[in-house]
Amino acid sequence: MTSPDDDEAPARSALGHALGGLSATGRVVVAVLVALALLVGVGVGATLVARPDAAAPTDRSVDAGFARDMQAHHAQAVELAVLLRDRSDDETLRAIALDILTIQQQQIGQMAAWLRLWGLPPASPDGPMAWMSDGGHAHATPGGGLSAMPGWVQPEDLATLRDAEGVTAERLFLALMIEHHAGGVEMARYAAEHARHGEVVRFARGIVDSQTREQVVLEDLLEARGGPLPG
Template sequence: MPGTTTLPDDSDEQVGPAAGGARRQGTFVAVAALLVALGAVGGLLTGTRLAPSAATPAEGSADAGFARDMRVHHLQAVEMGVLVREATEDAEVRQLALDIVLTQQQQAGQMHAWLETWGLPQSGPAEPMAWMTGHGDHGAAPDGLMPGMATRDELTALAEADGAEAERIFLGLMIPHHEAGVEMAEAAVDLAEQDVVRDLAGAIVTAQEAELTVLREMLDARGGAPTEG
């Protein structure tokens, strides 16, 4: 049974910008360990709650494709949320990041559990977004990243930034990330066969559209993304 993983709350001792370089040592290792721990807990908590409403989804189905792709998409949002909480003392940004981490990790655990219940592997033979064929132009980028996902260089820039710069990078990356996530979830609402998949996809659309308004307002209040202007 995995232990409980707790994210630091805003009452923890804060590390100033001057210590940014030292604090970043091992950040990616810590993020990876956190995702593994939270993923195990999420899978255990959700693994027994799935009650399929239709025939078990097959390989190549929209249900399986959405579960795989959105899980990967969500886990990158979790990674970015953890990184910005390491980089800023801003209470508003830290709270938003915590909300994203907890919500999207829990949902990623649900999707992991679905695939296990369906007897399907966590990754499949099809290209990312292939299940969305006929639902707009949403193919993967040449580097294999799904729409809206940050590149490794962008994640490194976030990991190395501090304070207001980190906040602006995070907010600037999360906006296209959420926009693409909404499009993917809207496709799942239309194409998936399982009620549980359509229900979660609809909830993602509602939540991330609301968060997009907040993300844009927060980024504007901080002068816009660093790459703009």
């Protein structure tokens, strides 16, 4: 007989893989939220089994690669949002950070649920970003790790944000999140154009639309604070 813990293991593994490139602080914060996110994600993902377009993608498909790598990309956005909320008293920015945190965490759960329903492992056999390799895509660097993702924030930039406070932290956060969103849009647009599963295509298009709009708002907020920091 399969125990409840056995049933939940694939979803936990999927998120654990996605968090592997984050700092210890980011992993702890996101792990606290994972139980609720996975419950929501499984509920949403379960609708796939009843759809005509619900045939399980293959291990090396765009659908599976997107579901895996966008979890990691979203998890870093969650970490950035948490860092901002700890370093700024600006209510507008804190509200935006909370929105990013809650929505992207829920979407992590949804993508983890997809992989579980498809019977696929959390890690790609070819490493991060291999699913964007066709056509000589600039960011497709199999074996290059999470840093190969468009918009991925490097450790030194995260460290700079951790050491900042007030308006300085706000300007750093906004500049980093604008680039992070741009990378997420690039990944999602590719998935929307190349994925085979209708639910994945719709999901990716939603990310393109929402994060493109959010970029405009973030750019306005950054300009109001003096733009990116020099250097």
